[in-house]
Amino acid sequence: MTTNERKYTPDHEWITVDGDIATIGITAYAADRLGDVVFIELPEAGADVAGGTVVGEIESTKSVGELFAPVDGTVIEVNTAAIDEPAIVNRDPLGDGWLIRVRFTALPDLLDADQYAALVSR
Template sequence: MAAEQDLKYTAEHEWLLVDGDTATVGITSYAAEKLGDVVFVELPAEGSDVAAGRVVGEIESTKSVGELFAPVDGTVAEANQAVVDAPELVNSDPFGEGWLIKVTFSALPDGLLSYDEYKALTGE
């Protein structure tokens, strides 16, 4: 996994690792901490089309239910079944084994944040 400084971020507390035309997507450690203990993850099916800013899944914790938004337009290339089976991976390794989906995209949207911009957003 890439260093946090090398990732792109959204204002919805998701991170993207861009590799060619594929983005691996997860939620940030900040979001995982705010959610609390994650107990359920619902992800879109592989092969499904997603649109940036649209809800594509759900993350439930002992505190709340959160929505997973697609950060890019594209097609789901892979959904992390390990996270569905063991939702606690989102808390224990949000930037590694706790990744959520991989999306094949044609273009990155405007408005993605750098590491420093995301840290400023969260006040960290």
């Protein structure tokens, strides 16, 4: 995976990689399906996460969604702006609405943009 090439999970998270740091957020599809995001709960910096496990919650006016860790590693940064102003996830889910940064130990197989587009078009 080249630096900052966006990849996706079947659980509707996106990931970009810079060295051994993964920036993770939810996709525009997920943000749209959730509706207006009103609350976000994320792990604290320093927390260890395991790929495929729930690491946070995203609450909207419609439902509560879970955030899954796509990688094993340690959270090194949390987007406090998203916690303080959850609507940022709706406005810019692929940019300023990122959620956590994780120093990871290995990358799993992830979906590319075409594979993710095919997944959500079913």
